[in-house]
Amino acid sequence: MPTYVYRCTTCGDTEQDFPMSRKPESVTCPDCHGTADSAFTSPHLGAGSGTAFGVIDTTKKTADELTR
Ligand SMILES: [Zn+2]
Incomplete structure (x- = not known):
């Protein structure tokens, strides 16, 4: 399970x-x-950002590797 950082x-x-x-x-x-x-953004969870498709692909790949 991924760990996320939150900032109080x-x-x-x-x-x-x-x-x-x-x-x-x-x-x-x-x-x-x-x-x-x-504390940090998750580009692959953002909806409708047409300028970040390359980033989305990279992030997805990285996330998949991390969950294995
Ligand atoms: Zn607090």
Whole structure:
């Protein structure tokens, strides 16, 4: 299961595991119970970006390799 980094504005980074298809854009911070937003973008999850097809292919390939 991939690990995603979320960033709380109060506490800093926290890591959480989610299935790739269920990764939320933000999570509840385990320390202060505030909102921690995803710290990096996932281009292959973005919808309708016509300029990033090459990036999407590369990212998908990398993600597939990581889950094996
Ligand atoms: Zn926090």
